[in-house]
Amino acid sequence: xxxxxxxxxxxxxxxxxxxxxxxxxxxxxxxxxxxxxxxxxxxxxxxxxxxxxxxxxxxxxxxxxxxxxxxxxxxxxxxxxxxxxxxxxxxxxxxxxxxxxxxxxxxxxxxxxxxxxxxxxxxxxxxxxxxxxxxxxxxxxxxxxxxxxxxxxxxxxxxxxxxxxxxxxxxxxxxxxxxxxxxxxxxxxxxxxxxxxxxxxxxxxxxxxxxxxxxxxxxxxxxxxxxxxxxxxxxxxxxxxxxxxxxxxxxxxxxxxxxxxxxxxxxxxxxxxxxxxxxxxxxxxxxxxxxxxxxxxxxxxxxxxxxxxxxxxxxxxxxxxxxxxxxxxxxxxxxxxxxxxxxxxxxxxxxxxxxxxxxxxxxxxxxxxxxxxxxxxxxxxxxxxxxxxxxxxxxxxxxxxxxxxxxxxxx
Numbered sequence: 001x002x003x004x005x006x007x008x009x010x011x012x013x014x015x016x017x018x019x020x021x022x023x024x025x026x027x028x029x030x031x032x033x034x035x036x037x038x039x040x041x042x043x044x045x046x047x048x049x050x051x052x053x054x055x056x057x058x059x060x061x062x063x064x065x066x067x068x069x070x071x072x073x074x075x076x077x078x079x080x081x082x083x084x085x086x087x088x089x090x091x092x093x094x095x096x097x098x099x100x101x102x103x104x105x106x107x108x109x110x111x112x113x114x115x116x117x118x119x120x121x122x123x124x125x126x127x128x129x130x131x132x133x134x135x136x137x138x139x140x141x142x143x144x145x146x147x148x149x150x151x152x153x154x155x156x157x158x159x160x161x162x163x164x165x166x167x168x169x170x171x172x173x174x175x176x177x178x179x180x181x182x183x184x185x186x187x188x189x190x191x192x193x194x195x196x197x198x199x200x201x202x203x204x205x206x207x208x209x210x211x212x213x214x215x216x217x218x219x220x221x222x223x224x225x226x227x228x229x230x231x232x233x234x235x236x237x238x239x240x241x242x243x244x245x246x247x248x249x250x251x252x253x254x255x256x257x258x259x260x261x262x263x264x265x266x267x268x269x270x271x272x273x274x275x276x277x278x279x280x281x282x283x284x285x286x287x288x289x290x291x292x293x294x295x296x297x298x299x300x301x302x303x304x305x306x307x308x309x310x311x312x313x314x315x316x317x318x319x320x321x322x323x324x325x326x327x328x329x330x331x332x333x334x335x336x337x338x339x340x341x342x343x344x345x346x347x348x349x350x351x352x353x354x355x356x357x358x359x360x361x362x363x364x365x366x367x368x369x370x371x372x373x374x375x376x377x378x379x380x381x382x383x384x385x386x387x388x389x390x391x392x393x394x395x396x397x398x399x400x401x402x403x404x405x406x407x408x409x410x411x
Contacts, residue, residue, distance in 0.1 A: 003127065003405045004036040006098055008117065009107040010086050012039050012066075013059055016288065017046035018231075018316075019109050019133060022196050024062075029394045031061035035401075038063040040093050042086045049074035067093050083110040091116040100125035103401055105171075111136035112156060118163035127404055128167040133196075135180060135312045136160070142308045143234060161185060168404045174337045176311035192400050196316035197390045198323045199291065205325025205381055206296040213297050217281050223255045224367035226329060227298025229291075230317045231262040237304040238268045240331050243356025244363060245272070249279055254367050256280045259294055295324035299373050300348070300366055303338060304331040307353060311337075322347065322384040327366065327376035331359060347380035 007027055011020035023039065031037045043052040043066040050073070055066050067089035070081045087110055094117060098104060104126050106117045114130040121128035137156045140148035147153065161184045164170050170191050172178040178191045211221050219225060232238065245256045256279055258265060265282070272280045286294040295301070301321040305313065310333050318338060321328055328348030330338040339350035349366070351359045366373045 002035055002402070003101045003103050004038065004099070005030060005103045005105060005401065006094060006126075007037070007039045007105045007107070008041075008090055008094060008113060009039070010042045010044070010082075010109045011046050012041035012064055014053070015041075015046050019107060020046065021199075021288075022316075023107065025197070025199070025390055026394070026397060027062045028060045029390070030397070030401075033394075033398065037061070038065060038097060040090050040097070041066050042069040042082070042090075043067070044069045044073060044082055049078065065093060065097070086110055087113065087116065091120050095120045095124060098124040098126045101405065102126040103129060103405060105129045105131050107131045108133045108136065111139075112160055112163075114163040114167070115159045118166045122166065128163075129169045129171060129400070129404060130164055130167050131171045132177060132181070133173060135177065138180075139235075139309070139312050142306070142312060157184075169400060171400070173316065174311070174314035175340070176337050177314060180311040192396070194393055194396045194400070195388055196314070196319065197388060197393045198316075198319040198384075199288065200319070200323040200384060200389045202289070203292050203295065203320060203323035205323075205377065206292055208296065209299065210293045210297040213293060217257070217283050217297070219255050219257065219281060219297070220253070223253050224363075224370070224373075225255045225257050225298045225300075226363055226366075227257040227259060227295070227301050227326075228303075229286075229295055229298075229301065229320065230260045232258070232260065232265040232268065233262050234264060235306055235309045235313050236264060236315075237306045237331060237353045238264060240351065240353050240356050240359055241302060241304070242268065242271055242275075244360040245277055245280055246275060247356060247360040248363065249277055251279070251364070251367075254279060254363060257298060258282045259297075260285050291320065292324060295320060295326060298326055299370070300327035300329050300363075300376070302329040302331060304353070305333075305336065305338070307333040307336070318342070319384060319388055322380040322388070325377040325381040327373050328380060329359075329362065329366075342380070342383070345379055345383040346376060347383050348376055 009023050011017045013024040027037050057064050069085050073082045106114045137148040137153045164186050173196050178193045182188050248254050269282050303315050305315050328342045330350040342348040349362050
């Protein structure tokens with residue numbers, strides 16, 4: 001009989017944050033396969049300072065247990081308290097639920113969650129599988145947080161690496177992340193690369209470019225639209241795009257569209273206003289059920305990542321763009337994760353951060369050759385269907401879980 005699976009992550013359905021959606025997809029799919037699945041989450045809702053979810057419920061066959069969290073989570077002190085509450089109470093809940101052979105799949109929200117769960121796994125005879133969405137404290141170092149670069153950072157890195165060495169398997173979401181994990185002393189044969197995925201069953205390529213949305217957003221029906229969809233965070237780079245938009249400001253047939261939010265999006269909007277650019281549109285997040293229509297507004301989509309974050313974070317939103325059958329314009333390191341994925345597949349183009357002139361030239365070329373751009377979008381969907389769908393991810397996870405359980409039983 002397959003072993004029980006216990007997932008740990010701060011957020012889970014009905015929360016709609018990115019980590020919650022990915023975990024919810026996998027947990028529901030595994031439960032549909034007859035697996036015994038439990039999730040330990042917090043009672044908080046991402047982005048909300050107040051409001052609590054039920055402490056226990058069953059959703060689509062998945063048992064959800066939520067540990068206590070501060071009732072008020074506003075401000076820096078509230079966010080830190082929310083992290084600490086989960087770091088303390090989630091391992092305690094896991095220790096109560098886990099039995100010998102239980103598979104503990106531990107995500108990275110909050111960071112370093114695998115450290116206390118390695119202790120729980122050892123005490124309970126459970127199987128530990130860290131599921132890395134990012135690498136901390138290296139991400140903090142890339143952000144320029146001073147304390148992460150000194151003795152505290154080295155201590156936390158050592159504890160994190162120790163927990164990974166004690167794991168039966170470690171899941172990375174990209175090849176470059178897997179390389180970094182291997183350099184931390186983890187045997188390569190214990191590292192599995194399972195990319196994140198999109199809601200590819202519901203996000204489908206649309207031939208038209210959502211004329212109703214374009215009209216609502218003041219975008220000409222026949223314009224070439226370079227879109228962005230989702231959160232624009234500090235790991236993303238927008239100065240290159242801003243330079244390209246400035247260089248193309250006289251082209252009324254080329255529009256830059258931002259659909260989403262995030263701290264950096266506010267900065268970008270302020271700079272666009274200061275420059276007086278009229279070729280950039282900002283609209284809020286769209287409901288998940290309207291993603292196909294929203295993504296279809298773009299002829300192509302840009303995705304960025306600052307080079308210092310390569311291997312620490314993987315911009316998985318690329319799979320939503322591929323699902324929509326749209327070309328990808330990657331602004332990131334030439335040897336980064338995205339160029340390695342999309343360029344050989346003919347699914348888009350890559351431009352180095354800082355080279356606004358090259359980006360403007362690439363955008364103008366795509367706008368001038370719409371059939372080529374559409375062909376890139378078709379190649380993007382073919383790339384997804386060839387190995388990066390939600391169904392592919394489930395198959396990889398089933399194989400990994402069974403292999404990890406078998407390895408432990410043989411010891």
